[in-house]
Amino acid sequence: MPCECLVGSDGSVIMICSRGRKPVTPCHYCGKPITSLCDYPVGEGKTCDRPMCNKCKTKIGPDLDVCQEHNNPDDIFKTQHGGAS
Numbered sequence: 001m002p003c004e005c006l007v008g009s010d011g012s013v014i015m016i017c018s019r020g021r022k023p024v025t026p027c028h029y030c031g032k033p034i035t036s037l038c039d040y041p042v043g044e045g046k047t048c049d050r051p052m053c054n055k056c057k058t059k060i061g062p063d064l065d066v067c068q069e070h071n072n073p074d075d076i077f078k079t080q081h082g083g084a085s
Helices: 073-080
Strands: 003-007 013-017 041-043 058-061 064-066
Touching: 058 073, 064 073
Parallel strands: none
Antiparallel strands: 003 013, 058 064
16 A cells, blocks of 8 residues: 655645555646646647646636637637637
8 A cells, every 4th residue: 555745735744545546637837736628629629638727727618728828819719619710
């Protein structure tokens, strides 16, 4: 059973022993845990998928978010219209 040492923001230390856990993917920009992936279409039905936290993403519609690189009028239009230019 692997054990992991976690340090809280207040400096407290916690030991967690378990069968393991899935690693948390960090935000591409700041390293915080992600809440979204970039929805910008890159072709062949795929999206950018850059991982982002709530602070670093830009919400452009229901279930539509873009990363900082795709946060411009042309890319937002393309994302909102399914890749249509």
